[in-house]
Amino acid sequence: MAGALASLKIVEVGEMVSAPYCSKLLADMGAEVVKVERPGIGDRARTRGPFPGDKPNPETSGLFLYLNTNKRSVTLDITKPEGFEMLEKLVARADILIHNVTPPEMDRVGLTYERMCRANPKLIMTSILPFGLTGPYRNYRAEDLTIWCAGGVCVLNGGGPEHPELPPLKTAGHQAGYQGGVHGATATIAAAFAQLRDGAGQHIEVSVQESIASILEMTFEYWPYMKMIATRLGQKPLQPVETMQCKDGYIYLCCIEEHQWRNFVEIMGNPEWAEMEIFKDRLVRALNWDALKPMLEEWVSQQTVLDLYRKAQAKRVPFAPVSTMGDLLDSEHLKARGFFVEIAQPVAGTHKYPGAPLKYARTPWEIRRPAPTLGQHNAEVFGKELGLSDARLDELKRKGVI
Incomplete structure (x- = not known):
């Protein structure tokens, strides 16, 4: 069977993570995606590692290879009139345009929904932007670090209460971009349903800052309920909620309910100090965490992760092993579910990639093609599908349009 979104045609003008991840999620569910990249340069993600053998190559970036499965690549300079005209021709044949071109650049090249609608009145256009299209921060440029901080998460990360001298920290990788991409994909699918119902498209704008702020869990409630400002500093209101080191790795301890604590004390052999x-x-354990923590660390350090996890599991205490990437690759559970998939790419070779975190009973998720090389599908898309002659393509290449 075809993928669930096999009828959707998407044009992506995206770099790095947010827009490419948004369209990847849809492409892996069957949508046809044409990715527009800058001539000679391509998506900036092509410059980011890891690279096989630690040898930088724009065709072998691990970040790019993962984010762009199931897409076709064309090169197009949309800042040039002829390039933008070709983008309009691509959009005229599509259902959806997904991009993360910043608002100042949108203004400069004329990438507005009104203009795109003239090419395709039913178009859905999803704009994934650092701070949205309105407000005083509209025109700000931002990398992942900036948006992660602006979204309110960095103040929760860092060295913890024991190291107040350390600054707030962002998490590894491009987590803000992934959150923007997930929110963009969800909104785009919803708009596609509305398009089927109403016969009309619409403009979706996703603020990545707001995507981050919307996943802050309980931190908004700290002040009205406990008169506390959520931060990585200061005392935690409940304990133990901590990651500690075992003999062979780390485990996350969580036993704030009294029955959980009593069961953990039993696992530890009912030491006298626990009484x-x-x-x-x-509440008292949290107030005296500086005394309790060393005792727990000493005991936990003598355990193995899996043994302690299983003992806690049997007592219904919610501990969790802290998995490394190696643990995940070797996980028998993930192997049984076929989560990691091998993909052969003509330049990068064959490697394992994270697969689908979901299963379809009838319309499968699948990798139909590896990430494309830069401009791999110029002749196919511009020539065969848009009808441009070889002579015209050569002319556009000489002008730097493609």
């Missing part, structure tokens, strides 16, 4: 008045309940 001390300063550890009598969860």
